[in-house]
Amino acid sequence: MNARVSPGLDANAALxxxxxxxxxxxxxxxxxxxxxxxxxxxxxxxxxxxxEQLKAxxxxxxxxxxxxxxxxxxxxxxxxxxxxxxxxxxxRTPSRDFILIDAPGHAEFLRNMITGASQADAALLIVDxxxxxxxxxxxxxxxxxxxxxRQVVVVINKMDRVGYDDGRxxxxxxxxSAHLGGFGVKPAAVIPISARHGDGVVTKTAAIDWYxxxxxxxxxxxxxxAQPATALPLRLPVQAVYKFDDRRIVAGRIESGRIAIGDEIxxxxxxxxxxxxxxxxxxxxxxxxxxxxxxxRSIGITLDRELFIARGDLIALAAASAPSAQLIKARIFxxxxxxxxxxxxxxxxxxxxxxxxxxxxxxxxxxxxxxxxTHARTIGQNHVGDIEIALAAPIAVDLYENNRRTGRVVxxxxxxxxxxGLVLALxxxxxxxxxAVAAPLIARAVELSRGLADLDAAGRLAAFRHEVEGRIAxxxxxxxxxxxxxxxxxxxxxxxxxxxxxxxxLFPETYATWxxxxxxxxxxxxxxxxxxxxxxxxVQAQGINGxxxxxxxxxxxxxxxxxxxxxxxxxxxTGWITGLRADQSAHREQIGLVAADPGRGLLxxxxxxxxxxxxxxxxxxxxxxxxxxxHAKGFASIGCAPCTRAIGPGEPERxxxxxxxxxxxxxxxxHTAPGAAR
Amino acid sequence: xxxxxxxxxxxxxxxxxxxxxxxxxxxxxxxGKDSNVMIWLARKAFFGHLPFPAMHVDTGKKFPEMxxxxxxxxxxxxxxxxxxxxxxxxxxxxxxxxxxxSAARKTEGLKLALAKHGFDGLIAxxxxxxxxxxxxxxxxxxxxxxxxxxxxxQPPEFWDHFNARLPAGAHLRVHPILHWTxxxxxxxxxxxxxxxxxxxxxxxxxxxxxLGDADITNPVPSQARTIDEIIAELDTTKTxxxxxxxxxxxxxxxxxxxxxxxxx
Numbered sequence: 001m002n003a004r005v006s007p008g009l010d011a012n013a014a015l016x017x018x019x020x021x022x023x024x025x026x027x028x029x030x031x032x033x034x035x036x037x038x039x040x041x042x043x044x045x046x047x048x049x050x051x052e053q054l055k056a057x058x059x060x061x062x063x064x065x066x067x068x069x070x071x072x073x074x075x076x077x078x079x080x081x082x083x084x085x086x087x088x089x090x091x092r093t094p095s096r097d098f099i100l101i102d103a104p105g106h107a108e109f110l111r112n113m114i115t116g117a118s119q120a121d122a123a124l125l126i127v128d129x130x131x132x133x134x135x136x137x138x139x140x141x142x143x144x145x146x147x148x149x150r151q152v153v154v155v156i157n158k159m160d161r162v163g164y165d166d167g168r169x170x171x172x173x174x175x176x177s178a179h180l181g182g183f184g185v186k187p188a189a190v191i192p193i194s195a196r197h198g199d200g201v202v203t204k205t206a207a208i209d210w211y212x213x214x215x216x217x218x219x220x221x222x223x224x225x226a227q228p229a230t231a232l233p234l235r236l237p238v239q240a241v242y243k244f245d246d247r248r249i250v251a252g253r254i255e256s257g258r259i260a261i262g263d264e265i266x267x268x269x270x271x272x273x274x275x276x277x278x279x280x281x282x283x284x285x286x287x288x289x290x291x292x293x294x295x296x297r298s299i300g301i302t303l304d305r306e307l308f309i310a311r312g313d314l315i316a317l318a319a320a321s322a323p324s325a326q327l328i329k330a331r332i333f334x335x336x337x338x339x340x341x342x343x344x345x346x347x348x349x350x351x352x353x354x355x356x357x358x359x360x361x362x363x364x365x366x367x368x369x370x371x372x373x374t375h376a377r378t379i380g381q382n383h384v385g386d387i388e389i390a391l392a393a394p395i396a397v398d399l400y401e402n403n404r405r406t407g408r409v410v411x412x413x414x415x416x417x418x419x420x421g422l423v424l425a426l427x428x429x430x431x432x433x434x435x436a437v438a439a440p441l442i443a444r445a446v447e448l449s450r451g452l453a454d455l456d457a458a459g460r461l462a463a464f465r466h467e468v469e470g471r472i473a474x475x476x477x478x479x480x481x482x483x484x485x486x487x488x489x490x491x492x493x494x495x496x497x498x499x500x501x502x503x504x505x506l507f508p509e510t511y512a513t514w515x516x517x518x519x520x521x522x523x524x525x526x527x528x529x530x531x532x533x534x535x536x537x538x539v540q541a542q543g544i545n546g547x548x549x550x551x552x553x554x555x556x557x558x559x560x561x562x563x564x565x566x567x568x569x570x571x572x573x574t575g576w577i578t579g580l581r582a583d584q585s586a587h588r589e590q591i592g593l594v595a596a597d598p599g600r601g602l603l604x605x606x607x608x609x610x611x612x613x614x615x616x617x618x619x620x621x622x623x624x625x626x627x628x629x630x631h632a633k634g635f636a637s638i639g640c641a642p643c644t645r646a647i648g649p650g651e652p653e654r655x656x657x658x659x660x661x662x663x664x665x666x667x668x669x670x671h672t673a674p675g676a677a678r
Numbered sequence: 679x680x681x682x683x684x685x686x687x688x689x690x691x692x693x694x695x696x697x698x699x700x701x702x703x704x705x706x707x708x709x710g711k712d713s714n715v716m717i718w719l720a721r722k723a724f725f726g727h728l729p730f731p732a733m734h735v736d737t738g739k740k741f742p743e744m745x746x747x748x749x750x751x752x753x754x755x756x757x758x759x760x761x762x763x764x765x766x767x768x769x770x771x772x773x774x775x776x777x778x779x780s781a782a783r784k785t786e787g788l789k790l791a792l793a794k795h796g797f798d799g800l801i802a803x804x805x806x807x808x809x810x811x812x813x814x815x816x817x818x819x820x821x822x823x824x825x826x827x828x829x830x831x832q833p834p835e836f837w838d839h840f841n842a843r844l845p846a847g848a849h850l851r852v853h854p855i856l857h858w859t860x861x862x863x864x865x866x867x868x869x870x871x872x873x874x875x876x877x878x879x880x881x882x883x884x885x886x887x888x889l890g891d892a893d894i895t896n897p898v899p900s901q902a903r904t905i906d907e908i909i910a911e912l913d914t915t916k917t918x919x920x921x922x923x924x925x926x927x928x929x930x931x932x933x934x935x936x937x938x939x940x941x942x
Contacts, residue, residue: 019681090807090859111834115816118836147836228679239694244727251723253691282726296679298690300725311698335834349839352698410839417834417841 020223023101023117025144026126027136031157035126035195036100037067039216042202043091067195095221103140110139110382111335114420117144122151122223124216125176129168129192130161133175135369141176142368142384145183146333146421148404152180153219154187160194164207189219228295229256233320234265235398235406237351238313242300249280249300250309255351255405257317259301260292267307268314268396269324274303312353314396314406322406325426326394328357330409331386332379332421339378340387340419343552347412348389350397350423351405357389379419388427399423445596445603452593457607458488460593461577464605465494470574473497475566476525478513478628479638480616481579481608487625488607489577490521496577498525499569503561504535505640513628520626528565535560545642554643554658561640573602580606581613584637584654682866685858686719691838692817692854693723693801699842700799700850703730704760706788706942709744710889711874712803715863716855717755718872720801730801731758735787737780738763739891747875762791777894777924778936785941789824792849801852802942807859808919812937818842819851826940827851851942860887860919861912868905879903887919894924 024032041051058065091098103116117123123144127137144152154176162168173190180187192208193200193216199207201216214222234257242249259265263276279290280300293299303309316322328348334340340359348357365376365385379385389409400407400422411419448467452460465472474489474496476482489496500514518525538560542549547557570576576597595604608616613636620627630638634646637654647656679687696703705720705728707713720728734748752759764787770779792800804812816832818840833841844850855863867874877886877897884897885908902908933941 112832115832115835239691240698242724244725244729247725249725251694253687280725282722284726294679296684296687298687298694298723352695408837410837412841412843415843417836417839420836420839 018096018225019099020096020122020220020225021099021101021120022122022124022220022223023103023120023149024124024126025103025113025117025136025140027128027131027134027140030126030128030131030134030137031195032103032126034067035124035155035157035193035201035216038195038198038201039100040091041067042198043093043217093217093221096223098220110143113140114143114147114333114335117149118147120147120149121226123149123153124220125152125154125187127154127156127172127176128161129156129158129172132172133179137176138179138371139367139369139382141180141185142183143333145180145185146331146384148408148422150185151223152185152187153216153223154180154190155200155216156190156192157195159192159199159208160197164192164194164199166192166210169211188222189213191216191219229403229405230258230294232256232295232403234259234263234315234317235322235351235403236299236315237353237406238309238311238315239352240311241309247280247302248306249302250315251298251300252315252352253298254293254295256295256403258292258294259299259315259317264318265303265315266318266321267309268316268322269394270308270313271321272307272309273318274305274307277302277304312351312355312395314351314353316396322396322398323426324394324396325428326391327360327388327426327428328391328397328409328423329386329388329425329427330421330423331384332409332411332419333382333384334379334411334419335381336413336416336418337381338413339380340385340413341378343555344413345551346389346418348391348395349410349412350395350408353395353397355395356392359387360390361388362386384421386424397423397426399425441596441598441601441603445592445594448594448603448605449592452605457485457611458492460605460607461485461488461494461496462492464575464577464594464603464607465496468575468603471497471572472575472577473499473570473573474577475499475501475569476579477501477638478510478517479579480620480625480627480631481581481611483513483517483625483627484616484619485577485579485607486517486521487620487623490523496575497573498523500525500527501562501565501569502527502529503565503640504530505561505642507628507630507638507641507644509628509630510638513626516626526569528569530561530565534564547643567600570600570602573600576600576602576604578604578606579608581611581616582609583612682862682869685855685862685866686722688857689716689719689854690723692840692852693720695838695840695842696799696801696818696852696854697724697729699840700852702795702797703799703801703852704733704795704797705730705801706803707732707734707748707757707759708803708889708942709734709740709748709875710803711863711867711878712805712855712858714751714872714874715858715866716801716803717757718870719854721755728755728757731760731795733760733762733791733795733800735762735764735784735791737783737787737891739780739893741875741877741889741892743875743877744889747873751873760791760795762787762794765790774935778933780891780894782936782939782941785936785939788940788942797849798844799850799852801854803855804853804942805858805860805863806856812856815851815853815856816841817853817856819853820844821849821851821940823847824940827938829938861909864905864909864912868909874905878908879905880907886922888923890923896922896924898922 024036026032055065091100101116101120103113125141127133156169156172169192191200191213192211195201199205204215235255236252236259237255238250239252242251259276261276261279264273265276266273279293281290314322342359342362344359346357348355362377362379363386365379365383367383398407407423409421409423410417452463455463474485476486476498486498538556542553547554593606593609597604628638635644635656636647637657638644639657643658645656645659764783767780767783770782770786774782806812814829816835820841821827877889879885880900880903883899885900885902886897889895900911902911
């Protein structure tokens with residue numbers, strides 16, 4: 001806890017009473033607003049005159065007064081007779097304070113139901129005894145689960161309409177309990193009521209004398225406010241770094257755990273470490289009073305050294321650091337009217353981190369409102385599903401099962417929040433951790449990276465060949481880096497396969513360079529071609545230049561012409577050599593000297609990873625390495641002819657690739673994590 | 679962590695999100711109890727600084743005590759104060775009832791100030807418990823190009839993730855104390871020692887619960903002469919907070935109409 005002293009507050013009963021936020025959900029017309037009206041009226045929680053005022057309005061409009069009018073404060077709502085947004089209404093019992101969040105039952109307003117329910121500690125799910133379990137009953141029940149609302153009470157309303165029949169009550173109880181149980185939600189109580197007549201709300205009346213459980217108010221009194229997750233490991237998402245004065249303050253809200261002066265922290269995803277020097281406060285007199293702070297607090301800290309930290313980073317204790325991932329599997333709900341499909345580009349938010357992501361797979365898409373589930377390949381509006389998202393850059397994220405605050409994801413689509421859900425798995429992480437080959441492979445990569453770092457590029461190639469048993473393949477596209485690597489391999493006579501992927505769309509200059517290289521070094525370079533059946537189908541589907549039309553079309557073309565052939569080129573290899581350099585693009589900054597590729601079960605060496613463009617040019621010149629004449633015409637990175645252009649002075653090197661697309665994901669998929677590419 | 683600590687932490691979080699995500703912010707300073715708490719929270723969020731202007735959209739009809747308060751604390755709190763005048767009554771929708779029409783000057787003044795300064799985010803001290811239509815608000819509330827509020831098409835907002843992307847020319851209202859109650863405001867004001875305008879305290883059996891234009895705001899009967907007594911009074915009262923604000927009560931849907939066109 002914060003060490004701040006707040007004199008006199010303990011004496012204030014209003015502040016020590018627990019405050020519970022409750023949402024009431026269920027199908028439209030099952031009686032939510034009436035139940036709320038009943039609770040407000042019977043607990044004396046209405047402002048003076050409100051009831052009379054609304055009765056007068058009803059009389060003026062010639063409508064019979066309904067308790068639900070209390071909530072339907074907007075004229076538009078009254079006209080349509082349905083609630084369109086969440087209202088927040090206070091209500092008080094002797095033991096605690098409640099905020100009642102009304103949530104609309106109409107499917108059209110699910111985004112408002114979610115907005116309301118996401119703020120709740122507990123929920124009442126209301127079911128009409130006559131109508132029984134309906135579409136929104138099931139859907140809202142499922143969403144409570146996805147939103148993380150774990151305290152649930154079911155009320156079966158309008159018992160007066162079924163003659164207070166206990167058999168009917170048990171029937172519905174069984175149906176809704178089975179539905180909720182299907183995703184692990186067990187209601188704390190199932191209560192028969194009539195909100196209109198008052199049975200079961202505050203008192204158990206004679207009409208339901210066969211019922212032995214609590215009334216609604218008694219059940220409400222069992223709800224507890226959500227507690228900050230102080231017992232979990234520290235998670236402090238960085239909101240900003242402030243330099244208003246001589247202090248450099250890292251600001252954020254503690255989502256879980258506790259932080260204290262002197263703690264060693266690790267920043268994800270960078271992995272950088274530092275110690276906490278101070279916890280800052282205002283007014284200044286408070287600074288120094290605070291030596292530690294725990295979950296729920298918005299704080300600012302200074303560190304003992306200047307790390308590069310930015311909004312979106314996640315601070316954890318070094319002893320319990322947060323995982324980072326570039327591939328996320330999540331169970332989400334989707335609210336946009338356009339269905340979510342594989343290939344969709346979304347903005348992915350986890351805590352304060354935000355990064356562009358591409359949906360790479362959709363599974364188990366269902367309408368949670370339906371009894372019979374039909375699994376679709378897209379996720380429609382108000383439906384749920386499991387998706388895999390490949391991110392443009394790694395972000396810090398927990399699994400939901402480990403941390404409910406930092407293990408959830410929010411998706412923005414077309415500039416608006418459109419979905420959200422729970423992080424089920426980090427497949428990249430899982431592969432590393434689970435696959436038998438992964439752990440030793442990663443350890444080996446780390447070991448080789450260190451061992452080879454101080455050698456020159458030719459030395460790295462020779463040492464890699466010496467250290468790694470089995471077949472090693474070098475994939476070249478005849479760019480300047482590749483030519484330098486090819487030169488080194490051939491001059492040293494290393495037993496490394498030279499392979500190229502002929503997409504069928506290369507520049508004539510590239511083919512000329514290919515031939516010149518074979519002649520210069522006296523070695524054949526093995527060509528791998530796309531599978532003709534797949535290529536024919538692609539061109540049939542999208543046309544000969546269809547890849548210009550959309551990112552998805554382009555990715556499909558890259559898949560058929562490059563990614564699939566690459567997989568064949570590397571099949572059975574234990575090592576893979578590339579000409580990648582880290583400064584070619586932001587996406588490639590992460591490239592190390594030796595990386596593990598657990599998906600393909602091989603080690604990937606990029607001997608030039610720390611070279612600058614000028615060094616490559618200098619080496620090629622000094623050794624008369626054959627080079628693609630397009631380089632002299634302003635081409636930096638050379639791929640397929642239709643998708644490569646020259647760049648101007650000062651433009652980034654990869655600006656000439658897929659220039660009509662967004663900057664963030666200029667990769668064909670060869671050098672992204674396997675799985676992310678397809 | 680007690681309730682005030684939770685409220686404070688949540689508001690600070692919202693302030694920092696707004697400052698991180700919007701390009702040009704201003705805080706709307708109405709000089710009332712809520713916006714004073716807001717300034718206090720912002721200075722906590724930014725460690726003593728208010729890194730954007732405090733804007734008073736002035737109808738010219740506030741109580742003298744309010745102007746005195748503004749001039750004193752703008753200096754003491756080192757605020758970057760912007761005062762913008764509201765247009766005259768003649769330019770306002772004549773179909774509105776008189777007090778609402780008068781209050782609507784503020785909406786027009788706000789629109790002019792927005793156009794003049796090009797703010798993309800306005801921080802406003804409204805609370806859900808003040809009035810039923812405000813209960814419908816989002817924390818980050820996108821406004822149309824005319825500054826209007828479309829209650830039917832509000833984006834979803836959950837888990838403290840806010841919609842901050844806007845079409846060019848539109849702006850966003852940010853509501854850092856949306857989840858506070860009137861009693862929370864007073865309890866926090868007492869705990870933190872935040873200065874208030876004395877009109878809130880009872881004199882001769884009356885006090886102002888909500889401050890607006892002098893000609894359309896009335897005091898309510900009250901014996902509460904200290905903040906402690908206000909807190910005790912609120913614990914038992916069933917009178918709505920805005921009962922002294924004439925424009926809310928002229929017609930059933932007045933306040934809703936004001937808000938749909940951009941009123942706070």
